[in-house]
Structures are given as C-alpha cells and as structure tokens.
Amino acid sequence: MRKIGILTGGADCPGLNSVIRAVVRKAMQEGFVVTGIKNGWNGLIDNDMKILDLRMTSGILDRGGTVLGTSRLRPPLYPEKEAKVVENFRRSGMDAIIAVGGENTLQIALDLYKKHSIPMIGVPKSIDNALCGTDYAFGFDTAVNIATECIDRLHTTAESHHRIIVIEVMGRYTGWIALQAGIAGGADIILVPEIPVDIDEICTLVRARHRRGKNFSLIVVSEGAKIKGQVEVDKEKRDNHAPHIGEIIGKIVEDETGYETRVSVLGHIQRGGTPSAYDRLIGTQFGVKAVELVKANDFGKMVSFHDGKIHSVNIAEAVSKHKAIDKDLFEIAQLFAD
Ligand code: F6P
Numbered sequence: 001m002r003k004i005g006i007l008t009g010g011a012d013c014p015g016l017n018s019v020i021r022a023v024v025r026k027a028m029q030e031g032f033v034v035t036g037i038k039n040g041w042n043g044l045i046d047n048d049m050k051i052l053d054l055r056m057t058s059g060i061l062d063r064g065g066t067v068l069g070t071s072r073l074r075p076p077l078y079p080e081k082e083a084k085v086v087e088n089f090r091r092s093g094m095d096a097i098i099a100v101g102g103e104n105t106l107q108i109a110l111d112l113y114k115k116h117s118i119p120m121i122g123v124p125k126s127i128d129n130a131l132c133g134t135d136y137a138f139g140f141d142t143a144v145n146i147a148t149e150c151i152d153r154l155h156t157t158a159e160s161h162h163r164i165i166v167i168e169v170m171g172r173y174t175g176w177i178a179l180q181a182g183i184a185g186g187a188d189i190i191l192v193p194e195i196p197v198d199i200d201e202i203c204t205l206v207r208a209r210h211r212r213g214k215n216f217s218l219i220v221v222s223e224g225a226k227i228k229g230q231v232e233v234d235k236e237k238r239d240n241h242a243p244h245i246g247e248i249i250g251k252i253v254e255d256e257t258g259y260e261t262r263v264s265v266l267g268h269i270q271r272g273g274t275p276s277a278y279d280r281l282i283g284t285q286f287g288v289k290a291v292e293l294v295k296a297n298d299f300g301k302m303v304s305f306h307d308g309k310i311h312s313v314n315i316a317e318a319v320s321k322h323k324a325i326d327k328d329l330f331e332i333a334q335l336f337a338d
Contacts, residue, residue, distance in 0.1 A: 002032045004294055005049070005094040008066040009040035009105030013125045013139035014275035015283035016066040019100050021057040022287025028054065030295055035094060040071040040101075041108060044085040049092065061280055064273045074104060076111050086116045095119060096299065098290045102126040102137070103319050106302060110315045113300050121293045122302035122315045123286045127271055130174040130322045133313035134304035138286065141278040143170065143270040144180045150266050151185025151218060158216040164206060164253055164261040168246025170270050171222045173322045177270065178222035183333050188217045190333045191249070193224035194324045199249070203256040205337065210259065219253070221246045285310050 006023050008016050020036070027034045036052040037043035060067050075081040089097070096119040099109040106122045113120040124131045127143035147169045158165040167187075171177045175192020182190035189205060191197045206217050225245050226232045247263050254261035275283070282305060289303045289310045301312040 002030075002095045002294070003035060003093055004032050004291070005035045005037050005089075005092065005097040006052070006068070007037035007040055007043060007097065007099055008068050008070045008125075009099060009101035009108070010070065010072055010125075011102065011127070011271060012065045012070050013127055013271060014064050014142035014273065015138040015279035016068075016070075016100060016125060017057075017060040017063050018275065018280045018283030019123055019125075019138070019287040019290075020052070020067060021060055022284040023098055023291055024052045024054065024057045026288045026291040027294075030291060032291070032294070035092065036068050037097070039069040040073055040105065041075045041081075041085060042071045042073050043068075044088045045073075045075065045081055047088050062274055064275060072104070074108055076108055082112075085112065086118065089118055096121060096294045098123060098294070100125050102128070103131060103322075106131070106315050107319045110300070110319060113315070119294075119297070119299040120315065121290045121299065122318065123290050124302055124304065124318060127177065128171050128174055129176040130172065131318050132320055132323045133302060133318035134306065136282060136305040138279045138282045139271070139275070140176065141282075142274075142276040143177050144184065145276055146270050146273075147177055147181035147266060148184040150264070150269070151181060151187060151220065154264055155186065155218060158218055158262075161260070162215040164217045164219065164250075164257070164259050166219045166221055166246045166250040166253070166261065166263045168221045168223055168244050168263065168265040170267070171224060173224050175222040175224070175325045178220050178225075179325050179329055179333060182220035183329070183336070185220070186218070186336070187220040187333075188214075189219040189337055190330075191219065191221045191225040192325055192330070193222055193226060195330070196226045196228045197249070198228050199252050199256075202249070203253055206253060206257050206259065208338070210257075215259075219249065221249055225249075
C-alpha cells in the first residue's frame, strides 16, 4: 500500500482545505494512505504528522486557512534542518510528498526532489497568482473578490467626503490583485509593480478629475508598486513595519494636490475566511490530479491549469520567474484612468 504525505507551506490561502480533502478522498479510492504533515516543512523536522481519513477531512471544504497549519520555514537554508527533513521522510515510510504552496514551497520541493530524490508533486497556491506554468493558482479568486468588495465600500465613503482614497492590496512582486480588483471595483487609477509609477502623472490625473467635477478618486496600489526614480526595497528584505507604498503615495498625492486623502491597507483580510466557489472547485481538481500524478510516478511535476483544463508542468518551470500581469488587461484598465 502506498503512503502519501501532504503539507501546506508558506502563506495560508483560501482553498487549501479543498485540496487536502480531495487528496484524501482520491487517495483512499486508489487504496493509498495519506499522512498530513503539520505546519509546512516543520512537520518533517519535528516528526509532527498524522494519518488523515475521511472523518478528519469532512466539513473543511468551506473553511479558510489550512487544517494542517503552515509555516514559512525553508529547510534548505539550514543544512541540519534539511538533513532532518530527509531523515524523517525516509523513516516515515512515505512514498511521495504533495507540497501545496507558492514559489518558496515549490522551490524547496524541487530542491529536495533533485538533491535527495524525494518524490515530489507540487500544487500551486497563491493569492498573488504569480506562479508560472499555470494560468491560475487557487486563492487568487477569493482575494480578488474580497479586495473588490473593499473597493466598493471605500468608493461610497470617498464620494461622500470628496476625498482621495488610496487602497493598497497584496500581490508581492506582481500586480494581479490590484489589476483585477481595480477594474472590477471601478478604480480610477491602478498602480502595479510591473509598471513603475510616475507620481506627477498621478497627481495630474487626479487634478484633471477634480476639474471635471469628479471630486473624489480611488487609487488602487499593489504593495510592490514602485515610484519612478526611487530606490526599491525587495519585499523579502523589507522591514515589516516600514511605511507601506500606499501610505507613501497617499502622502505625496495629498501634499501635491492639496486634496484630502486617506489610505487603506487591506493586508491579510485578503487571505482570510471562506474560499470562493471557484477556489474550492479548482482546489478540488488540483487535489485529485496530484494523486493521479503520484499514482503515475510522474514526480517533479506541479499540477497546473491551462486553457480551462487541468494539466501538469515541471516544478522548475513554475518557479523559474514571476508571472507578470496581462498587459492587454492593463490596457483595458487605462481606458478608465481619467
Ligand atoms: O504571497 C502571499 C502574500 O499574502 C503576499 O501577497 C504578501 O506580500 C505576503 O504573502 C505577506 O506575508 P506574511 O503573511 O508573511 O506577512
């Protein structure tokens, strides 16, 4: 009988539980045993694992977060931790690991696969939607819906007070959430990391709106947005308590235009709570496909979504670079930037 381990690593994300539930259901149909590894790679270091069954994974489909817990620990950065992961994997009797995560988790899975021949399957999770090799990473749809609802709410207060509201959304190195939620929420200006911001142009746009009688503006800023001419700080190296880019832009816009401005940083709200129907659906399909790949001994692969169908690609392709925003969609957003 084959034994599969499953772990969720990196940032939590809506839809993780649908993958866990589907992996257990499909594995049981195939006659496999599933071991849940707790708190990402930590579970393999601390030997914190438990067998998952249908009872334990029932009633979790609509729950946010991950019932397995997660962590951002990266064992390859610490040789003794990496050695422990390998040792405990071998001792556990597991035949393969399904690693559900974003770029860091998948990079670790790839390293362990290549260096120690641990059979790995990756499942792409990311509210940022920035993984290559897949059109979609689950969690993104929920994040976009939450951000859109927040923009709608901020719209009415901006309009009532005749203010500018800068809304900062997550997304790390890419502007997917800003772009899609910005368009869906009717933002007046959308700023993304892929296209550095000319702050004078933004102020000119806001002034022009006021002259036309639009005495409020909504500016959606991706957390990784960069101001032209300013030194950028890598998100990974940035102090968590450093001022947010949304706050910096809000202050400049208020100082330059003289219009009252407020800033709202949406933060982890975008990652919490109930997954959307779409994320539950894709998560379920991804979970089933991951078990099929284990069954086929097709390791070093990541489940992927392309042209409306579930496929697989090499994990190496997924982590090779960040998937930048769709330029055509950005053009459409520009149509409304006035
Ligand atoms: O990758 C998901 C994400 O939510 C990013 O959008 C964000 O930059 C980061 O994780 C926040 O990480 P943490 O939860 O560690 O603050």
